[in-house]
Amino acid sequence: MEDYEKLLDSALKDMPASSVNVTRTEIPKATGRVEGNKTIITNFNQLVKFFNRDPQHFLKFLLRELASPGKLEENRLIIGRKLNPNFINQKVAEYAEIYVLCPECKKPDTKLIEENGKLYLKCTACGARNIVKEKV
DSSP states (O other), X not given: OHHHHHHHXXXXXXXXXXXXXXXXXXXXXXXXXXXXXXXXXXXXXXHHHHHTOOHHHHHHHHHHHHTSOEEEETTEEEESSOOOHHHHHXXXXXXXXXXXXXXXXXXSOEEEEEETTEEEEEETTTXXXXXXXXXX
C-alpha cells in the first residue's frame, strides 16, 4: 500500500499544471431545439448561473449578436428565427470571453463593476481589473 502512495504522489507531481481545473473554465453549450420558425434555448438559466451574470445583460447581448427578437419564458429563451446551434454557441463563447473570463488568469471568478460610466471586469481570483471595451 505504501508503494502505491509513493507512485501516486510521483504521478501527481509529473502532471502538467494546465490539466488542473480544465472543466471549471469549460463553457457550457447552449442546448435547445427548433420549433417551426423559432429557436428555443432550454438551458438559458444554467448558462446565466454559470456566468454569474444578470440574465437581462446576457439576454441583451445574445439578441443583439444573433440579430433577432426574443423573449424569456420561465427558464428558456425563445428566439424569433431558426438558428444554427453552432452559431449560438459561438456567441455564448464570445460573451464569456468579453464579460466573464479574466484576461489575465482566464478564470471565471469575475464581477462586472461600473465606475464613472465605464465597465470594468474585476477578477476575484488574481485581483486584475480590466476595462470592458464592448458595451451591451
